Amino acid sequence: MTADRLDPALLRLALPAETWPLLLVLPEVSSTQDWAESLALRGAPDGTVVLAEHQTAGRGRAGRRWLAPPGSSLLVSLLLRPDLPTDRLHLLTALGGLAVLAGIRTITGLACRLKWPNDIVWAGRKLGGLLTQTEIVGDRVTVALLGLGLNVNFDPALYPDLAASATSLQCALGRPVPRLPLLVAILQALATDRPALQTAPAALHAAWRAAIETLGQTVVVTTPTGALAGLAEDVDERGALIVRTPSGQRVHCLLGEVTVRPADGSSAADARPAAADGSPPP
Structure with a gap:
C-alpha cells in the first residue's frame, strides 16, 4: 500500500455522485479499458470511473503496451454515453486532453501541451496518453471509453523502453x-467542459487546436501506403492533421504514425512514433 494511495472514500467525497455515479479503485487489473468495456456491456451508467494502482496489460494506441510501476501513475478509464454526432468524434479525445492539461496546471502550475493526436507532453517528452474507444450506432457515438495513463511519481529513465522519450510530473517538478x-482536478475540468461537446463544439475544437504543440513543426507521417514529410500546418474539423509537403500540397492525415523532426532534420530524442489518427478510436 503506497502512502499516496487512491482512497475511494476520499474520491467519493470529492466527486459528486450525480456526475460520477460509480467509482471503482482496483489494486491491479489487466487494463482499465477492459474493465470499463465490460461494465459498459453490463449497462453501467454514464460517468463510471475505473481506476487501477497497477495494470498488467495496459495499452496505448495501436496496441502498444503501457508501462508504469505500481502506485506511481494515474491509470483511469471513463465510461461516457455521449450521444454525439460522429463528425464530432475527435472532440472526445480533445475534451480529455484539455482536462488533463487543466488538472496538471491547477495542481502543479505546469503548462503542459498536447502532441497530436493524443499525447500529453512537457518539454518535448511524453507525460501521458489518451486512448478513446467508441461504439457507434448509425451516425451517433453512443458509448465512449476514455482511457488515460499519466506518469506521476516515477523516473522513466529507469526503464529502457521509456528512457529516450518519456518523463513524469515528479521529474518535471523535482518532487512527488x-x-x-490531481485526479479530482482532471475530472472536475472534464465535467465543466463536457457540455461543450453539444453546445460549443467549435470552441472546444479551437481550444484543442491551440494546445497542440505539433503544429508548426516538421513531421514525418508514415501511413499504410508510404511516408509523408512536411510541415504540420493545422487540424481540420474532423481532427485530422493537415501536412503541407515541400511541393505545397496540403494532405489531411487521418491514419498513420507521426514523428516530430527538429529543425536540423536529425532524429529527436523524443521522436518515437506516436500513433496518429484523426478519428480517435483504434
Whole structure:
C-alpha cells in the first residue's frame, strides 16, 4: 500500500455522485479499458470511473503496451454515453486532453501541451496518453471509453523502453505530486467542459487546436501506403492533421504514425512514433 494511495472514500467525497455515479479503485487489473468495456456491456451508467494502482496489460494506441510501476501513475478509464454526432468524434479525445492539461496546471502550475493526436507532453517528452474507444450506432457515438495513463511519481529513465522519450510530473517538478487531488482536478475540468461537446463544439475544437504543440513543426507521417514529410500546418474539423509537403500540397492525415523532426532534420530524442489518427478510436 503506497502512502499516496487512491482512497475511494476520499474520491467519493470529492466527486459528486450525480456526475460520477460509480467509482471503482482496483489494486491491479489487466487494463482499465477492459474493465470499463465490460461494465459498459453490463449497462453501467454514464460517468463510471475505473481506476487501477497497477495494470498488467495496459495499452496505448495501436496496441502498444503501457508501462508504469505500481502506485506511481494515474491509470483511469471513463465510461461516457455521449450521444454525439460522429463528425464530432475527435472532440472526445480533445475534451480529455484539455482536462488533463487543466488538472496538471491547477495542481502543479505546469503548462503542459498536447502532441497530436493524443499525447500529453512537457518539454518535448511524453507525460501521458489518451486512448478513446467508441461504439457507434448509425451516425451517433453512443458509448465512449476514455482511457488515460499519466506518469506521476516515477523516473522513466529507469526503464529502457521509456528512457529516450518519456518523463513524469515528479521529474518535471523535482518532487512527488499527490495523485488523488490531481485526479479530482482532471475530472472536475472534464465535467465543466463536457457540455461543450453539444453546445460549443467549435470552441472546444479551437481550444484543442491551440494546445497542440505539433503544429508548426516538421513531421514525418508514415501511413499504410508510404511516408509523408512536411510541415504540420493545422487540424481540420474532423481532427485530422493537415501536412503541407515541400511541393505545397496540403494532405489531411487521418491514419498513420507521426514523428516530430527538429529543425536540423536529425532524429529527436523524443521522436518515437506516436500513433496518429484523426478519428480517435483504434
